[in-house]
Amino acid sequence: MRPEMLVYAALVLVSAALLIAFVRVVRGPTLPDRVVAVDLIGVCAAGLSVLGAAVSGQRGFLDAAVVIALLGFLGTVAYARYAEKESLK
Amino acid sequence: MTQWLTGILVLIGALLMLLAAVGVLRLPDLFTRMQASTKASTLGLACLLAGTALQLAEVSSSIRAVSIGAFLMLTSPVSTHVIARAAYLMRVPLWEGTVVDEWREDAGGEPEAGT
Numbered sequence: 001m002r003p004e005m006l007v008y009a010a011l012v013l014v015s016a017a018l019l020i021a022f023v024r025v026v027r028g029p030t031l032p033d034r035v036v037a038v039d040l041i042g043v044c045a046a047g048l049s050v051l052g053a054a055v056s057g058q059r060g061f062l063d064a065a066v067v068i069a070l071l072g073f074l075g076t077v078a079y080a081r082y083a084e085k086e087s088l089k
Numbered sequence: 090m091t092q093w094l095t096g097i098l099v100l101i102g103a104l105l106m107l108l109a110a111v112g113v114l115r116l117p118d119l120f121t122r123m124q125a126s127t128k129a130s131t132l133g134l135a136c137l138l139a140g141t142a143l144q145l146a147e148v149s150s151s152i153r154a155v156s157i158g159a160f161l162m163l164t165s166p167v168s169t170h171v172i173a174r175a176a177y178l179m180r181v182p183l184w185e186g187t188v189v190d191e192w193r194e195d196a197g198g199e200p201e202a203g204t
Binding site for chain 2: 003004005006007009010011013014016017018020021023024030031032033035036037039040043044046047050051053054057059062063065066069070073076077079080081083084086087088
């Protein structure tokens with residue numbers, strides 16, 4: 001057994017986590033449930049990008065992970081401001 | 090040896106992410122689900138980043154890994170708080186086993202679980 005196998009196993013596990021989070025996006029009874037699941041999908045995508053850097057040795061994947069994390073945070077906050085304004089009407 | 094350390098760290102991070110996703114799927118209401126999903130974004134991604142920084146073993150990629158980790162640790166409490174507040178104001182139903190709802194009590198309402 002070689003140590004690279006562990007990194008490939010981690011890729012499979014993070015991909016499975018992304019798919020499971022997507023099930024919650026489809027089923028989630030309310031809109032905030034879906035937003036929480038989309039946030040988790042963003043974190044999983046950043047994790048996949050980081051693992052891509054570990055597998056391939058390319059540093060660019062880490063820059064992509066920065067951008068994915070930033071966009072996930074901005075989307076979540078923008079949604080929450082909108083929802084709060086709607087609920088106060 | 091470093092390769093094994095990388096593999097073990099990365100595997101721990103991936104298992105934490107999988108557990109967080111299972112928690113988001115299985116837990117009963119929004120607020121408990123948010124508590125589960127935080128594990129992926131803090132400890133899970135931190136383990137992945139530590140493993141990757143060890144694997145690449147360069148200064149520039151280590152700095153990037155540390156900055157991603159610091160950014161996530163700073164922003165994930167903010168986004169969690171903001172979603173939880175919006176969801177409470179939208180009257181997302183709490184789990185029927187909820188024991189404490191301090192916001193409702195402070196607002197002078199009846200302390201009532203499972204609304």
